Amino acid sequence: MNYYNEIKEQIINNEITKKVKDYSKNKSDLDTYYNVGKLLKEAGKHYGEGIIKEYSIKLTNEFGKGFTQTRLRYFRKFYEFFSKCPTMSDKLTFSHYCEIIWLEDDQINYYIKITEQNNLSVRQLREKIKNKEYERLDNKTKLKIIVEEKFEITDMIKNPILIKNSHNYEEISEKILKQLILEDIDNFLLELGNNFSYIANEYKIKIGNRYNYIDLLLYNIEFNCYVVVELKITELKKEYIGQIEVYMNYIDKTIKKITQDKTIGIIICKKDNKFIMEYCSDKRIISKEYELV
16 A cells, blocks of 8 residues: 555545635645644554655655644544543544644543633643643533533633732732732632632621621522632631631522522632631631642
8 A cells, every 4th residue: 555645635625616616715724734643653554764865855846834743643642542442523623733742642532621611722721731731620610521420610721720920929818818819810810710700808797786898709600509719828717617607698588590500619719728728617608729830
């Protein structure tokens, strides 16, 4: 079998398809690169790894740039992954796949899923991989991804939550921590998961004759509920749970409508305390650590 001629034919057919059917450019690219990867895999078995260099030179001479040895190896890796996993999505471009095909299978499936759901650019996807987003999910969430179980509102919150220290503060107060979050509120909301929206900071509530201030009040559109966020620059303490529970109950009794679900509470602290959370009877309250980056 002449593998080079087969590869050349695949590339020529792809160029024709992209010119004739503009709407199917991306699918045609993915199908072509999959088939080329398969041929490269088979050619390597017969002629050894050196065939990549030989084909790279010949393809570059015939078609111009875009067929470096590195790119041909990407084609082959692309085929190797999707020959085992049939769930290729044409919502992702080949450039997206180049960012993820060298990861572990579970990681790849996760990043494919979130790129589809959030229409991520290649740059945004690269940033999420760089920040080890998948690794910062808990094991329960990772299992839900594998078995495709429905998520709860707290499942996709990363731990630790990454907060950009844009001013390079060496020491921070709760006020400064809140300032850093508000300066980069979009990324902070994404660290919590999907469909969070910002309502207010220092949200004023009156309990008895005294005013109290909720650090951040958010709303989750998908789960139809308010989210109270309290920021702490110390280790989690038991009194923090009592404080946020009061705020959550206030929102439920005075603001929440009957059609909305109960309020969720998130305590973001410097260091978690698993023992305190173990004895927290209100499962609507969770704690996560933060990390300045």
